[in-house]
Amino acid sequence: MTENTTHRTPRHTTRIVLAERPYGAPTAATFRTEDAELPAPADGELLVGHRYVSLDPYMRGRMSAGKSYAAPTPVGDVLPAETVSEVLESRHPDFAPGQLVVAYGGWQSAAVVPGAHARAVPENGLPASTALGVLGMPGFTAYAGLAEIGRVRAGETLVVAAAAGPVGATVGQLARAAGARAVGVAGGPEKCAYLIDELGFDAAVDHRSRDFAARLAAACPDGVDVYWENVGGRVLEAVLPLMNLYGRLPVCGLVSQYNADGGAEGPDRLPGLMRTVLNRSLTIRGFIQTEFRARHWDAFQREMAALVGDGTVKFREDVVDGLGNAPQAFIGLLEGRNHGKLLIRV
Known part of the structure; x- marks a missing residue:
């Protein structure tokens, strides 16, 4: 096979590796x-060569050795x-030098990746970084999880946790577009104001408040039909x-538990949970977005690009400059310090 490239570049990378498993x-x-x-x-x-590196909560699980839906990262x-990257050299017929692609390039400045696992950044008039956010994995997670599990309808109430993050913000806006009432849970008055004033949520509740449950x-005066x-x-x-009869609970993440280093403290709440599941006929369904790609990816790309383009769905990116700042940015992500989709601009 003839190499499909017009120039060569130095094959050097600066990379961040897992030095030790965190406890x-x-x-x-x-x-x-x-x-x-x-x-x-x-x-x-x-x-x-990477332009943007995506930082996401799921990466904490990859740092541990425990069994999960993805293999742990070796020390x-x-x-x-995932990265938005420029093709520097191509040995794949579908890509040419200079083209922007989404690849699984890792925490580094450059990488060699399989062309079969890369996809072109869409030419839709939106910033290339959105291919890692509202038009990438987080946006698709919201879109597919609502389509398959949440199934929110006009007149219902949806509550979404971590609502100012890239998944939660999209979930709430899609619920509003479907005619439902969207209630966001976020940390701090700034994020709560953002949900209402910029994203159009019907209500926002600060989970740090002492009377949060009240x-x-x-x-949610009419109860909750969907809890994301x-x-x-x-x-x-x-x-x-607050869950209503036949309520649905798509389980997308459990960020409050990702840094846990032992068993749960306090009373066993599982019996109460199961009693509520039975009495209210609830559906609780965990999912990983990749399982829905074959059915929904193409429609998601068309529909979400249109929704973002006409302003129905808004997004925010939290961009940190410099690969060397990725560790501290990731630590802050798990503490809720980011506001919007967290990206490292390489």
Whole structure:
């Protein structure tokens, strides 16, 4: 196969690897920065230089050795992440140098990736970074999870946790577009004001408030039909008594538990949960967005681009400059310090 490239570039990368498995919250010692040379791309591969690296809560699970839906990252390996990257050298017929692609390039400045696992950044007039956010995995998670599990209808009430994040913000806006009442749960008055003033949520409740459960109940006078779970913990405890008959709970994430280093403290609440599930005929369904890609990805790309283009769905990106700042940015993500889709601009 003839190499499809018009120029060659130095095959050097700066990368951040998993230095040690964290016990509890990640610290600076969890990460190590290295310089390395990359091999020449083989047939079917691309050499890409990253423009943006996506940081997402699921990455915390990949740092641990426990069994999960994805294999743990070996100690010493580059931390995984989706990237928006420029093709520097191509050995794949579908891509040419200079083209922007979404790849699984990891926490580094450049990578050699399989062309079969890359996709072109859509030419839709929107910033390329949106291919990692509202038009990428987070946006698709919201779209497909609502289509398959939430099934929110006009007149219903939807509550979404971590509502100012990229998934939660999209969930709430899609619910509003469907004619439902959208109630967002977020941390702090600034994020709550953003949900109402900029995104058009019907109500927003600060989970840090001492009377959080009472405030949430007041925001949901007709109960809750759909609770989108991103967090777990006390938010779920406050929502459960409000769930209506035949309520749906898409379980997308449990960020409040990702840094847990042992068993849960306090009383066993499982019996109460199961009693509510039975009495209210609730559906609780965990999911990983990849299971819905074959059915929904193409429609998502068309419909979400239109919704963003006409302003029905708005988005915010929290962009941090410099790959070296990725560890602290990720630590802050797990603490809720980001506002919007967290990206590293390489």
